[in-house]
Amino acid sequence: MEKRAMIEIQRLGKSFRIAGGKRHVALEGIDLNIREGEFVSILGPSGCGKSTLLYMLGGFVPPSSGSIQVQGRPVTGPGPDRGPVFQEFALFPWKTVLGNVMYGLRQQGVGKREARERAMALLHKVNLASYADFYPKELSGGMRQRVAIARTLAYDPATLLMDEPFGALDAHTRTVLQNELLQIWERDRKTVMFVTHGVDEAVFLSDRVVVMTRSPGRIRTVVDIDLPRPRVRAELLVDRRYQEYVVELERLIEDVHHERDAEPAPAPVAKTTLKVATR
Amino acid sequence: MSAQAILQRLGAPLTVLVLLTLWELAARALALDGFPTATESLAQLPAILFDGQSLQSIGASLARMFAGIGLALLVAVPAGLAMGRNPTLARMLNPLLSAAYPVPKAALMPMVMLWFGVGDLSKILVIFLGVSLPLLYHSYHGAARLDDKLLWSAAAMGMRAPARLLRITLPGALPEVLLGCRVGLAMALIVMISSEMIARQSGAGDLLFNALDMALYPDVYAMIVILAALGFALDWAFEHLRLRLVHWAEPRQDAASGGNS
Ligand SMILES: Nc1ncnc2c1ncn2[C@@H]1O[C@H](COP(=O)(O)OP(=O)(O)OP(=O)(O)O)[C@@H](O)[C@H]1O
């Protein structure tokens, strides 16, 4: 079945006013269509505008140019159809772990008891059930990150905007949560935008991987990950195609870093901005 | 109990005792008319504290003070929070805030009295002004320093802007707002007394300055002791309340910058 575009991003750009009245171009000419239920990862060097892109998709920050449409409607602000998981967690410090995870459900009118039960079920999944009554300040970075993920999953947004959600986790917990996210995604077919620095993570999870360059942030290329699903980690690791994708992306990332070092002045036109059409 | 623990527990009473002793010795040595000894002054305490009229006076002062504080909480906290989240509003109101902050509020008393008379209303208004400024200032900074992503998270859950101000900005800025309250409380006491000095009618300040007029110096000092004790008690009670309300807050790195006035 042909799936319609969930998110359509056209000629999207963002610049910031900085000291001295100058403007800093963070993103330029971003074209990207994301199908409903698609899992798309974004790879790119630090400062290339990955977070900024997610903020605009979330409707938290207005674009400077271009347009974003979600399910055919232009984005005018945040909404519960798009759930962010912020790089900085952004937990409500005055709420306990449970209070944080219940918050979105309560906000959407779910009764206290049901919200509590659903939140506890999620906390079991992220292995934090015994920390339900802790306050964020009493948690480690990795624990906060898991609460942040649970808080967003709790209110069940159709699209997840995840900004390095596994960045602060230890290797084991990361693997567990990757599998958990895959399961949730395969079951509910959410649309996911997933920012990461982990090439293997991106290949393991994604349908497509977007590689970005910096100064200004542009799409360098988009790689289709044509691996069968459901994906099992142990099988993939010994899969030739999986390994080739990882190597290809590692090379691309390497290139992007070299380009940046070689060109102190921003290039007027990106070399290979691949425009990817909806399939 | 170790010596240190004993010192810690007895620290405050010990300081008071030392101060009283120094006061006693200095007053005896100087033997000035207007400087009674500690024992003479403290001997007046029962006379004041068991006198119905004095108590009523002090009670009336406190009632006005709390009315002023309550009014300031209702007006200055929402205004400060809104300023902190709205740069345009902040740009408009900031000059006003910087200009009004250093003006001694009690000095406005004669003007306020022209409009509102010598009664309670004028005094409450002046206390309100005195408390409002630190409250406005701290609420503004607390809200401005709040991480946008907290508000974004709530917005993504479907919370609208007015609700966010109450349910996200207010609790998020609460540690700083309460610092403003503490400064405001001290300010309220000061303005309370000075307003009563200017508009003599009733109140703790009136008691104090009447005693001064009649050269009842032990009474004057007894009143000062009562006011100091009141200030201490209010601050102590407020600190307990504050810690209860913001026990969840991360300790701030720049705590030293708070609480100036
Ligand atoms: N509010 C802002 N004002 C000015 N410049 C900004 C602002 N936010 C982001 N930028 C600039 O935009 C660019 C992209 O920032 P962004 O945070 O989106 O990068 P990123 O790809 O998420 O990096 P990282 O991988 O380190 O998280 C950076 O150059 C940054 O300096």
Ligand SMILES: [Mg+2]
């Ligand atoms: Mg980022």
